[in-house]
Amino acid sequence: DYFPRCSIDDPNLNNCLLKAFNTVRPYVKKGVEEIGILPFEPLVLPTFNLSQENLAVNYTLTAWNFTIRGIDNYNVKEINYNPQTLTFSAKMKFDALPFYSMYEVSGRLLHIPLEGKGFVSTTFLGPINATIRIEGELVEVDGVEYYNTTNIKVTEIIKDMEITVEGLFEGDEELGRITNHLLNLFSAEIMQAVTPALEQLAEEMLMRFMKSFTGSIPIEGKGFLSAAFLEPINTTIRIQGELVEVDGVEYYNTTNIKVTESIKDMEITIEGLFEGDEKLGKLHTAEELEKSDYKAKDTNSETEGSDQDEDEAKYEN
Structure with a gap:
């Protein structure tokens, strides 16, 4: 502050x-x-x-x-x-x-x-x-x-x-x-x-x-991000292991862990996008993107909708 x-x-x-x-x-x-x-x-x-x-x-x-x-x-x-x-x-x-x-x-x-x-x-x-x-x-x-x-x-x-x-x-x-x-x-x-x-x-x-x-001010890298994963969040965890013996005592040794998460939505704020371009940084929802002067240009006519390669999306003013 x-x-x-x-x-x-x-x-x-x-x-x-x-x-x-x-x-x-x-x-x-x-x-x-x-x-x-x-x-x-x-x-x-x-x-x-x-x-x-x-x-x-x-x-x-x-x-x-x-x-x-x-x-x-x-x-x-x-x-x-x-x-x-x-x-x-x-x-x-x-x-x-x-x-x-x-x-x-x-x-x-x-x-x-x-x-x-x-x-x-x-x-x-x-x-x-x-x-x-x-x-x-x-x-x-x-x-x-x-x-x-x-x-x-x-x-x-x-x-x-x-x-x-x-x-x-x-x-x-x-x-x-x-x-x-x-x-x-x-x-x-x-x-x-x-x-x-x-x-x-x-x-x-x-x-x-x-x-x-x-000592009172954190050092920032390329930007600052804050996010909140919205409830409910469901998680399934599967742990596999084996018994190993050490000095005559058996211990459980974890060999593999599998985590499955269900997170339906989130809220996110990112600072420092596009080298600090405030206008581009604000375009964080599809609705705001449509209202803006920026248009997404499809560089591959055979790709559309959610399949569009983000690396090929260009923003024009």
Whole structure:
């Protein structure tokens, strides 16, 4: 009810997925409690840890009540799905992403020492470009196949940021002012250095979303069929067997089964017929066929009525 269905055999699958991403935007923003999708506007993370140790940066950060806005305001520029490898890839673009959080940090960014605990407000400046690759597998639950995400790789291009950090160096105002000045002066270089950690955080966030999103939506093949065999249904079953002895104990071994069924009628609905042609799909009774503009053309003049070869029936408009 929430999301459009896309058949993996649809030749226009990528266009369907692109439409689906735009359709889910309001649900991404507000969340869908019934299927476990949390609101993304704003997106609030109770707590997380980030750490890096290399020549450019060396720090440990703990954040809580992390709140970021604007994630729902995305633009999907390209999306592709490979049904053979079950792999999605997408190119997305975001405007500026502001966020704020409580934090505790120890270490350095470039040559700038950081030590403190307090409040941080940051804006990643747009445009922000992201490439996302999602790998998965099909799992069956109660006879229905679902897409299970197994790996996510995110690549981000964030060119610059604006940042204000409170509570540095036990509240030393002068050191705090100088540090904030340096953080913004070298913001582009810092942004480049910490991007790998942000990509990892994005992968964890996206994995949580994909687990709730795809875990609630069945994967469809070439179409969807629902049918009901109408009562009464009479069945005769004939089972033949033989006795076999195992360790001195005789067992009944079934050798043949014959089932005869009497099903007089049914009701059926099929989606995805004739590559999605809605008009042809509706012609499911002889009466509707006669009323339509479509005519059955007999390609064999010697064949008529119920003996007509269905493979030779042609529909013309």
